[in-house]
Amino acid sequence: MDYSCSDSDSDGSHISSTPPRHHPTYQRPPPHPSSTASLRNKPNPNPNPNTCSRPILKIKPSTNTNKTKPPPPIQSQSQSHSDVVHHQIPPSCDAVNSLPFQILIRRPSSFAVDEEPLPAGGSCVSKFTKMPNSNLHPPAHSQTNQHPNLLGTLPPDSEQIAADFNVTDLGGKLMSRSKHKHPNLIGACASPRDNLIGTCVLQATKPKPKPITVNEGNFVRLNINGHGGRKRFAHKVRKRNPNAYNGSRKSYKRNKNNFKVVCEAEEDENSFCEQGFLSERTETRLDFQVIENAAFDVRHDPSDANLVKLLKLVYGYDSFRDGQLEAIKLILSGKSSMVILPTGAGKSLCYQLPAMVLEGMTLVISPLVALMFDQLKQLPPAIPGALLCSSQTLEETSETLRRVQEGTLKVLFVSPERLLNSEFTSIFSANSLISLVVIDEAHCISEWSHNFRPSYMRLRASLLRSSLGVDCILAMTATATTKTTHDVMCSLEIPSTNLVQAAQIRDNLHLSVSLSENRMKDLMALLKAPPYTEVKSIIIYCKYQSETDRISKLLCDSNIRAKSYHSGIPAKDRRRTQELFCSNKIRVIVATVAFGMGLDKSDVGAVIHYSLPESLEEYVQEIGRAGRDGRVSYCHLFFDDTTYFKLRSLMYSDGQDQYTVNKFLSQVFSGDSHSQGRICTIVKESASRKFDMKEEVILTILTRLELAEERYLCLLPQTSVTCVLNFHITSPPILATKDTIIATILKKSEIKDGQYIFEIPMVACSIGVQASTVTNHLLNLKLKGEITYEMKDPAYCYMIVNFPRDICSLAADLAKWLSDVESCKVRKVDAMFNAAFFAVKTCDRTNGCTDCQHTPCLQKKILDYFNADNDNSIPNKMAQTSRFLRADIKVFLQSNSHAKFTPRAIARIMHGIASPAFPSSTWSKTHFWGRYIQTNFDVIMEAAKAELMDCAGKTAV
Numbered sequence: 001m002d003y004s005c006s007d008s009d010s011d012g013s014h015i016s017s018t019p020p021r022h023h024p025t026y027q028r029p030p031p032h033p034s035s036t037a038s039l040r041n042k043p044n045p046n047p048n049p050n051t052c053s054r055p056i057l058k059i060k061p062s063t064n065t066n067k068t069k070p071p072p073p074i075q076s077q078s079q080s081h082s083d084v085v086h087h088q089i090p091p092s093c094d095a096v097n098s099l100p101f102q103i104l105i106r107r108p109s110s111f112a113v114d115e116e117p118l119p120a121g122g123s124c125v126s127k128f129t130k131m132p133n134s135n136l137h138p139p140a141h142s143q144t145n146q147h148p149n150l151l152g153t154l155p156p157d158s159e160q161i162a163a164d165f166n167v168t169d170l171g172g173k174l175m176s177r178s179k180h181k182h183p184n185l186i187g188a189c190a191s192p193r194d195n196l197i198g199t200c201v202l203q204a205t206k207p208k209p210k211p212i213t214v215n216e217g218n219f220v221r222l223n224i225n226g227h228g229g230r231k232r233f234a235h236k237v238r239k240r241n242p243n244a245y246n247g248s249r250k251s252y253k254r255n256k257n258n259f260k261v262v263c264e265a266e267e268d269e270n271s272f273c274e275q276g277f278l279s280e281r282t283e284t285r286l287d288f289q290v291i292e293n294a295a296f297d298v299r300h301d302p303s304d305a306n307l308v309k310l311l312k313l314v315y316g317y318d319s320f321r322d323g324q325l326e327a328i329k330l331i332l333s334g335k336s337s338m339v340i341l342p343t344g345a346g347k348s349l350c351y352q353l354p355a356m357v358l359e360g361m362t363l364v365i366s367p368l369v370a371l372m373f374d375q376l377k378q379l380p381p382a383i384p385g386a387l388l389c390s391s392q393t394l395e396e397t398s399e400t401l402r403r404v405q406e407g408t409l410k411v412l413f414v415s416p417e418r419l420l421n422s423e424f425t426s427i428f429s430a431n432s433l434i435s436l437v438v439i440d441e442a443h444c445i446s447e448w449s450h451n452f453r454p455s456y457m458r459l460r461a462s463l464l465r466s467s468l469g470v471d472c473i474l475a476m477t478a479t480a481t482t483k484t485t486h487d488v489m490c491s492l493e494i495p496s497t498n499l500v501q502a503a504q505i506r507d508n509l510h511l512s513v514s515l516s517e518n519r520m521k522d523l524m525a526l527l528k529a530p531p532y533t534e535v536k537s538i539i540i541y542c543k544y545q546s547e548t549d550r551i552s553k554l555l556c557d558s559n560i561r562a563k564s565y566h567s568g569i570p571a572k573d574r575r576r577t578q579e580l581f582c583s584n585k586i587r588v589i590v591a592t593v594a595f596g597m598g599l600d601k602s603d604v605g606a607v608i609h610y611s612l613p614e615s616l617e618e619y620v621q622e623i624g625r626a627g628r629d630g631r632v633s634y635c636h637l638f639f640d641d642t643t644y645f646k647l648r649s650l651m652y653s654d655g656q657d658q659y660t661v662n663k664f665l666s667q668v669f670s671g672d673s674h675s676q677g678r679i680c681t682i683v684k685e686s687a688s689r690k691f692d693m694k695e696e697v698i699l700t701i702l703t704r705l706e707l708a709e710e711r712y713l714c715l716l717p718q719t720s721v722t723c724v725l726n727f728h729i730t731s732p733p734i735l736a737t738k739d740t741i742i743a744t745i746l747k748k749s750e751i752k753d754g755q756y757i758f759e760i761p762m763v764a765c766s767i768g769v770q771a772s773t774v775t776n777h778l779l780n781l782k783l784k785g786e787i788t789y790e791m792k793d794p795a796y797c798y799m800i801v802n803f804p805r806d807i808c809s810l811a812a813d814l815a816k817w818l819s820d821v822e823s824c825k826v827r828k829v830d831a832m833f834n835a836a837f838f839a840v841k842t843c844d845r846t847n848g849c850t851d852c853q854h855t856p857c858l859q860k861k862i863l864d865y866f867n868a869d870n871d872n873s874i875p876n877k878m879a880q881t882s883r884f885l886r887a888d889i890k891v892f893l894q895s896n897s898h899a900k901f902t903p904r905a906i907a908r909i910m911h912g913i914a915s916p917a918f919p920s921s922t923w924s925k926t927h928f929w930g931r932y933i934q935t936n937f938d939v940i941m942e943a944a945k946a947e948l949m950d951c952a953g954k955t956a957v
């Protein structure tokens with residue numbers, strides 16, 4: 001069996017494995033640094049005392065099956081950069097937080113989109129430009145200036161974090177501005193001229209209502225007929241939505257500097273008249289006036305009638321969907337809430353509408369940059385919005401921050417990593433600018449979700465309150481089990497009464513499932529038969545990238561317009577594919593899990609799962625991309641044992657033994673118990689190989705150490721450790737005479753082929769400054785043409801806050817926690833497989849199920865799964881013993897006596913799972929690779945442990 005074809009796209013969860021793809025010939029595997037057996041220990045209790053019981057808020061049932069639920073600088077102590085580097089730097093956590101870097105998580109996954117170079121820009125300037133109101137205009141001297149260090153090209157390693165330099169530096173400047181009274185309402189036009197150019201401000205008092213004239217009535221007329229009105233209005237929105245970037249990254253890029261286009265309109269009124277735009281602009285002004293009045297009414301009386309009126313004006317919809325009204329009322333009354341509504345149910349409206357009504361700004365925390373762009377684009381014109389991401393230019397970032405300070409933004413999208421930047425957060429904590437924090441995809445907070453992210457783990461109510469000065473939090477997700485919901489609500493301190501939940505699956509989705517011996521053949525047959533022949537847009541989900549390419553080619557060969565989509569395809573091509581799909585130029589998109597988040601194509605008529613999803617959550621998310629227009633849509637799932645076993649094995653990619661965690665912690669806390677305040681770095685790549693631990697797992701452990709009650713460390717923005725420097729204009733010794741940093745660099749460098757190689761933290765420490773000061777200085781010199789340099793060895797950076805009293809028991813706790821997370825993921829695969837298996841093999845087809853149509857029984861399985869109080873008892877198909885296992889392990893160890901193994905490493909090889917120290921490029925050539933994929937992983941680990949102890953005993957003798 002060949003298990004090396006594992007080019008899967010992760011779902012964004014670091015726990016998902018993304019093994020490499022290759023087929024090399026067998027070589028003798030290299031020795032491995034780690035060795036011996038692993039141990040286990042006691043669990044970590046729930047850290048949050050705020051328990052949330054069953055949800056209480058009920059949603060009125062509609063067609064859906066609604067569910068109700070409730071110190072001073074000291075000398076450097078750097079070691080080799082390959083491991084942990086320690087640096088004593090000014091100790092205040094705040095001070096170090098102000099390093100102009102952010103932690104960015106590199107993910108070989110859908111979330112990797114987060115870090116892809118996105119089209120520059122993102123702060124979309126709306127036509128709601130600031131009006132000449134002295135209250136809103138800072139004095140000229142307080143205008144934001146460009147930071148001299150931040151212009152021009154950034155070094156490759158710092159490209160990603162460059163924008164965050166901007167935020168940091170600007171943050172400081174912005175803080176020194178005069179404090180402006182934050183406006184309250186949207187769309188109050190200030191002067192006739194401002195009106196003509198569609199300029200708006202937010203006012204604190206109710207504006208004088210204007211009588212609606214024939215012209216003015218256009219807006220109301222456009223929307224009065226609900227859906228039809230919405231369509232026509234949507235057209236207007238597309239034409240004029242200040243938040244939209246025309247649906248196309250390309251065109252957005254083209255327009256990114258065209259803020260001027262909007263501003264120029266002010267000067268070029270005549271041309272607008274000539275082009276016949278004047279009346280449209282007048283309508284726009286009046287539209288906003290009407291909306292503003294309606295928003296004012298809602299703020300003073302959030303009655304159903306007023307809310308529906310505002311809904312109709314802004315969106316053109318006649319009524320709220322399930323859960324929306326309840327959620328909006330909770331938010332408007334200042335209550336933190338959690339909203340669990342199916343994909344496509346309209347969760348965005350639950351924060352957009354309050355954003356219009358509430359004073360101050362709504363901050364939306366979103367896991368993906370691509371998702372932020374989509375959400376920004378979808379904001380109605382009446383809600384001025386922007387986003388901040390690391391791919392933006394200094395100008396774009398400063399423009400957005402200026403609008404934040406002025407209060408002319410109502411919605412701002414940011415990534416969770418942004419909250420690590422204390423200068424960014426200080427803008428808000430000092431000014432109370434934010435009235436609502438929305439956490440999109442809130443399940444990512446919980447390690448018990450299918451998509452846990454370490455950066456989300458840091459989103460706790462206490463942090464949000466202290467760093468952003470906000471009281472009201474809205475957590476939104478489409479998929480959360482009872483355990484995940486409880487976890488999220490506890491972390492965000494949301495009372496159990498404030499849960500708005502509806503069935504996690506829509507009724508218009510027809511679910512079918514089949515056990516397949518030959519999935520490719522069955523897929524082709526499915527596509528060539530009704531109802532699929534009639535479906536205009538289809539998504540086919542596969543586990544592996546290679547599968548998507550193969551299937552899309554096959555479909556094209558069969559005259560079906562199809563394209564593949566996965567994270568191995570360049571971002572530009574992926575965007576193009578998505579555009580082609582959204583504009584119906586291709587009929588089928590064959591994708592990995594990397595596709596779909598934030599996709600709002602309403603007429604996807606079918607979603608086919610060529611591979612078993614990793615969890616019912618993933619399944620529900622993905623089928624939720626069908627039928628968003630409410631029409632009957634078809635979702636078919638193919639499954640088979642082989643895919644299940646492979647998938648299940650992959651869930652063991654991230655677990656760690658206590659032995660390894662212990663070694664890792666010893667490295668993290670190397671030094672003595674008086675090392676509080678010491679700044680350390682862990683070079684990602686070398687540490688990952690050394691401990692046979694994925695980089696994301698390293699970050700997860702560090703984050704966990706930060707969030708522990710004792711707070712062992714404080715995570716700092718990531719940095720690069722090594723710098724390779726070339727001098728170009730002035731000779732190094734001459735430059736050193738007038739530049740202290742260069743003088744220190746010369747002292748600390750090793751010279752190789754004329755290049756100066758040094759460690760940034762070491763240089764920073766010896767001068768007693770922060771690493772960012774050194775990098776900023778280098779950047780400045782680079783911009784002057786004096787030097788060029790390359791940054792290497794990206795590293796996690798942290799400050800030791802509390803030295804652990806007992807590293808062994810801490811390691812035991814952490815290993816137990818990692819093991820629990822691992823088991824949880826395995827159970828999720830089992831639950832997915834069991835649901836499919838039940839439908840095909842056990843369902844008696846009495847409750848509406850027929851042949852392979854299993855909507856009723858799958859819906860029930862899904863609801864049961866999401867509502868279960870625990871997930872402990874999920875049966876699985878794994879063998880619990882194997883006759884030849886011990887003997888095979890013995891042979892394997894004998895034939896690889898040069899290498900050192902842990903029991904887990906052996907079990908992974910027997911399951912065909914690659915890891916940083918045992919890559920499949922080398923180890924997949926052993927014929928034991930994946931041989932025991934059907935045997936319980938823990939059983940193999942136990943056998944391996946016994947065999948290793950045997951070997952060790954013999955060696956000792």
Ligand SMILES: Nc1ncnc2c1ncn2[C@@H]1O[C@H](COP(=O)(O)OP(=O)(O)OP(=O)(O)O)[C@@H](O)[C@H]1O
Pocket residue numbers: 317318319320321324341342343344345346347348349478598600624628
């Ligand atoms: N009350 C409503 N009436 C009609 N359409 C609505 C209503 N509320 C939202 N919609 C529409 O439903 C579509 C889906 O909304 P939205 O993108 O907010 O869904 P979502 O729940 O966030 O989905 P996902 O979980 O996939 O992100 C949008 O086109 C939106 O305009």
